[in-house]
Ligand SMILES: Nc1ncnc2c1ncn2[C@@H]1O[C@H](COP(=O)(O)OP(=O)(O)OP(=O)(O)O)[C@@H](O)[C@H]1O
C-alpha cells in the first residue's frame with residue numbers, strides 16, 4: 063500500500079477504531095479515560111488551529127474550558143435549562159472570552175502574546191475561585207446533570223464516550239474544512255509572514271479574531287462536556303498547569319496538522335492514567351508515573367523541539383514524502 | 389493614460405527625511421524604474437504607495453482614488469500588488485500554496501462558508517489552485533510548485549513572490565529589487581517575465597540596482613537621491629544626466645567621465 067492511499071484511508075481507519083472502542087473495552091474506568099482523551103482532544107483541535115496553523119500562542123486555554131464548564135453547570139443546575147441549551151451557552155460564553163483575548167493578539171507577538179494569554183488564564187482561574195455565588199468557589203460545583211439531547215440521556219460510560227468523540231469528530235470536520243480552504247491558508251500565511259499576508263490582501267485582524275473565537279469555542283464546549291461527564295468541577299481543573307498541558311499536546315503534535323495534535327492529546331492524557339491502562343501495574347509505580355507527569359510533558363516538549371521541530375505531524379510528513387520520492 | 393499619480397510625498401524618520409517631496413506619474417502599460425543609491429528612499433516610497441507606511445505629506449492617487457491612509461489589504465484590492473526587498477514568502481507553505489494566498493485579494497468567501505464546505509468556497513479554492521499553476525507556468529517555474537518555500541533557491545523565491553503578487557490580479561505591479569540574488573540566467577528569465585507581464589496589460593514599477601536590467605526594461609526612470617527626485621526621463625537621457633552621474637559617483641560632476 064503506498065503512502066497516498068494510506069493517507070487517504072487513515073482518517074477512516076481512525077474513525078472506525080474510535081467508534082468500536084466501547085464495544086471492545088468493558089472496563090468502565092478505562093472507557094472514562096478514553097472519554098477524557100476525547101475531551102482533551104477537542105481542546106487541542108481548537109488550539110491546533112490557533113497555534114499550529116495561525117501561529118498565535120495561548121497559555122490560557124484552560125480558562126476557556128473553565129468558562130464553558132461553569133456556564134453549562136450554572137445554566138443546567140441553577141437555571142434549570144435543558145443540557146443542550148447550556149452546552150450552546152457554554153460555547154457562546156467561551157467564544158466571547160476568545161473575542162476578548164483576541165484584542166491583545168492584534169498588537170502583541172511571540173513572548174508578549176504568551177504573557178498576555180498567561181495573565182488572562184491566571185485571572186480567570188482566580189475568578190473561578192472568587193465568583194463563589196456562581197462557581198461554588200474552591201469547593202467547586204457539584205450535582206451537574208448528565209448530558210441529554212431531548213429525551214436521550216447520556217448516562218452510560220459508552221454513551222458518554224460516543225457523545226464526546228462525536229463532538230470531536232464534528233470539530234475535526236469543521237477544523238479540516240477551515241484549514242483545507244481559504245481561511246486555513248490565510249492562517250498559515252499569517253504565521254509565515256504578516257507582511258506577506260497583508261500584501262496578499264489577507265485581513266489579518268479578521269483572521270486572528272476569528273481563529274481565537276473558534277479556538278475558544280471548542281475549548282468551551284469541551285469544558286461543558288467535561289462537566290456533564292464527571293458531574294463535578296472545581297477551579298483546580300482550569301489552572302495554568304492545564305493550559306500548559308494543552309499547549310504541550312499541541313506542540314508535540316506538530317504545526318499545520320490536526321491528526322498530530324489529536325494523537326498527542328490522546329497519548330499525553332493516557333500518561334495521567336497509566337494505572338487504568340496497564341492492568342496489574344503496581345499502585346506505587348502508577349503513582350510515581352503520575353507524580354512525574356509534568357516532567358514527562360516537559361521532556362516530550364524538549365525532545366520534540368530539538369529532534370522534530372514540526373512535531374509528530376512533521377515526522378509523518380517527512381516519512382511519507384520520502385516514500386513518495388522513492 | 390495616467391494610472392498612478394504621486395504628488396509631493398514626504399516621509400520623515402525623526403530628523404531624517406527619507407522621502408522628500410517626490411512627485412511623478414506612472415502611465416498605463418509602461419514600465420517605470422525607480423533608482424538611486426542605497427538609502428535613497430526607494431523602499432520607503434514603496435511602503436508609502438502600498439499602505440504599509442503612511443507618508444507625512446503628499447498624496448497617492450490611483451485611477452482617481454486616494455490611497456494614502458488605506459490599509460495594505462485595501463490597496464491590493466484596488467489593484468496595486470507588490471513584492472519585498474527581503475522576500476516575504478510563507479516558508480512552510482509550498483510555492484503553489486504561496487501563490488494561492490495571492491488569490492485571496494479578490495476572493496470573498498470567509499470562515500463560515502469554508503467551515504460548512506459550501507460549494508462556492510470549494511469552487512473558489514479550485515480556481516485559486518488553477519490560477520497558481522497557470523501563473524507558475526507563465527513564469528516558467530511550475531516544476532517547483534510542490535516545494536516548500538523554505539527549500540527554494542534564492543532566484544526562484546523572487547519569482548514565486550512575483551507570481552503571488554500576480555495572483556492578486558493587479559493593474560499595477562511594484563517590484564522591490566526583483567533581480568537581487570539572481571544569477572545571469574535567472575536575470576534573463578526575469579526580463580522575459582517582465583515583458584510578458586507588461587504585454588498582458590499590467591503596468592510595472594520596479595526598484596532595481598542592476599542597471600543593465602533597468603535600461604533594458606524601463607520606459608521611464610525616476611532617480612532618487614537622499615529622498616529627493618533628482619531626475620526623470622527615458623533611459624537614454626538618464627544615462628547622460630549629470631546630476632545622476634554625480635549622485636552615483638558620490639561627488640561633483642567631472643566632465644571627463
Ligand atoms: N522605519 C525606519 N525608521 C527610521 N529610518 C528608516 C526607516 N526606514 C528607512 N529608514 C531610513 O530611511 C532611508 C531610506 O531607506 P530606504 O530603505 O527607503 O532606502 P532604499 O532606497 O530602499 O535603499 P536600498 O537600495 O539599500 O534598499 C535610510 O537612511 C534608512 O535608514
Ligand SMILES: [Mg+2]
Nearest residue numbers: 430431432473
Ligand atoms: Mg530598498
